[in-house]
Structure formats: C-alpha cells, structure tokens
Amino acid sequence: MRVAIIGMGTAGVSLLKELVKYDEFSNIQVDVYDNPKNMGQGVPFQNDSDQLLINLPAAQMSLNLDNKREFYEWYEQQSEFKFSNPEYLPRFIFGHYMKDYVEKYNQVYDNIHVIKKEVSEIFIESDIGQTDVNYYVCTSKAMADCNLYDVVFVTIGTLSYHDPYQLKGTEGYIPTPYPTYNTLDEVEDTDRIAIIGTGLASLDVIRYVTTHHPQLPITVASRKGNLPSVRGEMPDVEFKYLTPEHFNKLKSENFGNVPLDAALDLFLKDCKRYDIPIRALIHRKVNDPIKDLTYDLEHPEELGKFQSMLELAKENLNWIWNSFSREDQKRFLKDYQAILKENSNPMPPRTAKLIIDHLQNGIIEIQSGLEDVYHDEKQFCFKYSNRADDVEKFDIVINATGSKTQLSDLDSDDQLVLNMENRQVVQAHPLGGIQIVPETNQIISPRYGTLKHMYALGQLTNGINQSRNGVTMIVKQAVTIINQLLNPK
Numbered sequence: 001m002r003v004a005i006i007g008m009g010t011a012g013v014s015l016l017k018e019l020v021k022y023d024e025f026s027n028i029q030v031d032v033y034d035n036p037k038n039m040g041q042g043v044p045f046q047n048d049s050d051q052l053l054i055n056l057p058a059a060q061m062s063l064n065l066d067n068k069r070e071f072y073e074w075y076e077q078q079s080e081f082k083f084s085n086p087e088y089l090p091r092f093i094f095g096h097y098m099k100d101y102v103e104k105y106n107q108v109y110d111n112i113h114v115i116k117k118e119v120s121e122i123f124i125e126s127d128i129g130q131t132d133v134n135y136y137v138c139t140s141k142a143m144a145d146c147n148l149y150d151v152v153f154v155t156i157g158t159l160s161y162h163d164p165y166q167l168k169g170t171e172g173y174i175p176t177p178y179p180t181y182n183t184l185d186e187v188e189d190t191d192r193i194a195i196i197g198t199g200l201a202s203l204d205v206i207r208y209v210t211t212h213h214p215q216l217p218i219t220v221a222s223r224k225g226n227l228p229s230v231r232g233e234m235p236d237v238e239f240k241y242l243t244p245e246h247f248n249k250l251k252s253e254n255f256g257n258v259p260l261d262a263a264l265d266l267f268l269k270d271c272k273r274y275d276i277p278i279r280a281l282i283h284r285k286v287n288d289p290i291k292d293l294t295y296d297l298e299h300p301e302e303l304g305k306f307q308s309m310l311e312l313a314k315e316n317l318n319w320i321w322n323s324f325s326r327e328d329q330k331r332f333l334k335d336y337q338a339i340l341k342e343n344s345n346p347m348p349p350r351t352a353k354l355i356i357d358h359l360q361n362g363i364i365e366i367q368s369g370l371e372d373v374y375h376d377e378k379q380f381c382f383k384y385s386n387r388a389d390d391v392e393k394f395d396i397v398i399n400a401t402g403s404k405t406q407l408s409d410l411d412s413d414d415q416l417v418l419n420m421e422n423r424q425v426v427q428a429h430p431l432g433g434i435q436i437v438p439e440t441n442q443i444i445s446p447r448y449g450t451l452k453h454m455y456a457l458g459q460l461t462n463g464i465n466q467s468r469n470g471v472t473m474i475v476k477q478a479v480t481i482i483n484q485l486l487n488p489k
C-alpha cells in the first residue's frame with residue numbers, strides 16, 4: 001500500500017504516529033510532504049517568539065490520547081529548552097516535540113520517506129466508463145513529478161488569512177501575524193502600529209510587538225473589541241443529557257434531525273447539574289477590556305466549569321453539529337457561535353494580567369467599532385462606527401483577523417485547494433471548508449462521489465468539523481481514521 005500525507009503539522013504527524021502502531025505498517029510505503037520549514041512542526045507550533053504560549057497547561061496537551069502528560073514528560077527529559085515557568089510552555093516547544101517523532105520515525109523506518117517539498121496538485125485519474133479511481137500527488141506542474149498512491153491524507157492546516165479591507169500588497173500592511181518575530185522586520189521605531197482583530201492571534205502579536213516596539217502605544221482594533229475569555233479552573237465534566245442516546249431518540253421523532261432548541265435544552269440541563277450561572281456568564285461582558293478581564297480572573301471557578309462544558313461540547317461537536325438541519329446550523333452560527341468562540345480557547349491567566357497591565361500603562365489601547373481601513377497613499381486610515389468623522393492614522397497595520405473558512409474567498413495563497421476544486425476532487429461545504437463524511441473524514445468529490453481512500457483533517461473541514469480544530473480533537477480523528485483504514489469491519 002502506498003500512502004501520502006500532505007502537510008506534516010499536528011494532523012499529519014498524528015496520522016503517521018498511528019500508522020506505525022499497526023502490524024500492517026511494514027507493508028506500507030509512506031511519503032510525507034511539507035516545506036522544509038514546517039516539516040513536523042506545522043504552522044501554529046513553528047519556531048517563533050517564546051512569548052506565544054500554548055493555550056492550555058502543558059501537562060494537558062499531547063499527541064498521545066492515553067497519556068495527557070506525554071508532551072510535558074518529553075519537555076522535562078530534554079535539555080535544549082528550559083523555562084522558569086513551564087506550566088504554560090511556548091508553542092514552538094510543542095512543535096519540537098512533534099518534530100522529534102518525525103525525525104525518530106525517519107531514522108527507524110525505511111518505509112517512511114520525508115519529502116521536503118510542497119504539493120501543488122492532487123488529482124484523480126479514472127478510465128472512461130470505470131468507477132475505479134487512482135490518486136496522484138504532484139510537487140510541480142510537470143506530470144513527471146506526480147506520484148500514484150492508494151491512500152492520500154490532506155492535512156494542510158489553516159487556510160490563508162482574511163484580508164477584510166483588501167489591503168494585501170500595500171506597503172506597511174502585514175497580511176499574516178506569523179511568525180510574529182518577522183512582523184517588525186520593516187518597521188521603524190517611530191512608526192505607529194495598529195493590529196486588526198482582537199482574537200487569539202491578536203494576543204500573540206500584542207505580546208511580541210509591545211516588547212519589541214516599546215516607543216509608541218499600539219492600537220488594537222476590531223468591530224466588537226472583545227478579547228477572548230480567561231482560562232478558569234477547568235474541572236473534568238461529563239454530559240448526562242447531551243448524549244448520543246438522547247440525540248438518537250430526538251432524531252427518530254424529528255425527521256432525522258435534532259432540533260437546535262432541544263439540543264440547547266439538554267446542554268442547559270447538564271450545565272444546571274454543575275450549578276453554572278449560565279445567563280450571568282453569557283451576559284458578563286461590559287465592553288471594557290480591563291473590567292471584562294478582571295471579572296474573568298476573579299471568577300475562575302464558575303467560568304472554568306462553563307469552559308469545561310463548552311470544551312466537552314466541542315469535543316463532541318462532530319455528532320452534535322451534524323445532527324442539526326442546515327437551517328438550525330445557520331441559526332447556531334448566527335446566534336450561538338460567538339458565545340462558544342468567546343468562551344472557549346481561553347487565554348492563560350498570566351496573558352490576561354499582562355494585557356491589563358499594558359492597558360493600564362497606556363502601552364496598548366483597544367478600540368471597538370472598526371468599520372473601515374483604507375490607505376490614503378501615505379498612511380492607513382481607521383474609521384469607527386462609534387466616532388463619526390474621526391479618522392485614526394497608522395504607518396503599519398498587522399492583520400490578525402483570522403484565517404479564511406470559505407472556498408469562495410480563496411486566492412492564489414491557497415492554490416492547492418483551488419486546483420483541487422477546479423479538478424473536481426473537492427467541493428465547497430456551504431458552511432465552510434470542503435465536503436467530507438463526518439464519521440470517516442473521507443472527502444466527497446463532486447465528480448467521483450465519496451473517495452474511499454482520500455481523507456481530509458483539520459481546518460479545511462471546518463463546515464463539518466465546526467470549532468473542532470484543537471490538538472486533542474485532531475489526534476482523536478487521526479486515531480479513528482487509521483483504525484478504520486487498517487481494521488475495517
């Protein structure tokens with residue numbers, strides 16, 4: 001069997017890690033593809049500033065579902081990187097832990113081939129009148145550089161960053177915040193800097209830029225001006241009501257779908273079991289970043305319970321999300337997605353304390369109501385809905401608005417996906433990313449139907465895997481896929 005893994009970040013490494021566990025592995029030839037910089041590390045865990053932290057305690061995130069502490073144990077027994085406060089480790093350390101697996105496997109197994117090149121085409125060949133398909137992976141435009149595989153995993157990570165004000169290519173506009181230590185390469189000490197976006201990527205940029213550009217205050221602007229929540233004391237929780245059994249019953253009574261309101265009722269019942277003051281927490285924000293962060297820091301217990309419930313919901317979102325009708329999925333995105341987003345992926349408490357400190361000392365200011373950003377040939381002009389006729393001007397804009405989710409928004413930065421769409425290997429999911437079978441991650445081609453042995457994992461599947469892109473959720477998918485591939489029922 002010939003296997004290709006396209007993209008060697010968390011998903012790619014996890015798949016490889018699962019493959020080597022099986023006896024059948026000795027009969028498999030595996031080619032793994034990525035560029036030399038990201039091979040084994042991926043994008044979020046690439047080499048970058050040590051101020052960019054993993055968003056949960058290091059002892060709770062690993063590539064081994066049976067040992068949550070595996071990454072932390074790896075950190076403790078190596079000597080290259082040491083930090084005085086290792087509870088929340090820098091993200092790039094996790095990248096080195098992943099890369100260690102790839103390097104080790106590459107040394108031990110002759111049947112793993114590390115190809116340090118990006119893939120430019122993935123296509124399907126099938127003879128006229130036949131339903132058998134062949135999968136090809138190419139590293140250039142020449143057909144001679146295309147290889148035939150029995151199994152292909154598409155694990156290319158996040159799509160490129162949004163460009164909400166069409167500024168890409170304008171001098172002084174930094175289209176992507178990573179690696180953050182390159183964001184100030186072309187910046188003068190006297191330049192005024194603005195960051196657009198107030199999510200997790202923005203926190204990364206704030207941490208780096210405030211340390212390395214201390215001369216002038218940094219403005220951070222977005223439409224709502226809301227920062228992510230602060231991590232509370234997150235206990236282990238379980239669902240008694242929000243379960244597959246209750247969902248199956250509801251489905252049998254509702255034309256094969258679970259009504260969103262019924263699912264929310266089950267979730268609220270589970271929250272009640274843990275005495276979570278749901279309404280107070282949902283409406284706690286007063287749009288004052290210092291007060292909002294302080295509230296979170298002062299309520300770690302109830303907030304932590306709520307975050308644990310949301311995290312558990314996200315872990316199970318595969319069957320939850322895909323039980324809803326399309327109308328209810330849209331309603332969820334409109335009415336509830338923001339609550340989920342703002343309260344999950346919380347920032348470490350020490351990041352919150354740093355942001356409060358920066359706000360109090362005038363090192364950063366957070367602006368809401370951002371309506372438009374344009375360049376007047378000299379500077380970037382920021383217009384706010386809550387400040388009529390008032391335009392703020394900046395020399396440098398760092399874009400931290402997050403990555404694209406819809407295929408229709410892609411440009412040449414995501415050429416491989418565009419090519420796959422053009423060659424009818426993949427098709428857009430109406431709610432984002434590409435169509436896959438939720439239970440198996442098999443890609444659904446518009447031309448060939450369900451592709452038995454071509455799989456996608458990661459943010460490319462965001463329409464199906466709504467909000468399920470954390471390390472643990474990706475590892476779980478990798479375990480299931482390889483089990484289904486090598487242990488078919």
Ligand SMILES: Cc1cc2nc3c(=O)[nH]c(=O)nc-3n(C[C@H](O)[C@H](O)[C@H](O)COP(=O)(O)OP(=O)(O)OC[C@H]3O[C@@H](n4cnc5c(N)ncnc54)[C@H](O)[C@@H]3O)c2cc1C
Pocket residue numbers: 006007008009010011012033034035038039040041042043044045053054055056061091117118119120155156157158201416457458459469470471472474
């Ligand atoms: C900034 C940021 C911080 C995050 N922090 C956390 C965290 O602390 N904890 C957590 O649980 N989750 C975190 N996440 C979620 C994160 O997305 C996942 O945990 C995980 O890293 C995603 O894995 P992936 O394999 O899908 O993508 P990646 O790890 O990015 O891997 C994709 C790989 O594909 C490669 N690739 C792309 N195109 C091609 C091509 N054409 N040919 C070959 N290779 C290609 C890329 O170079 C990359 O190496 C974070 C996400 C981001 C964006």
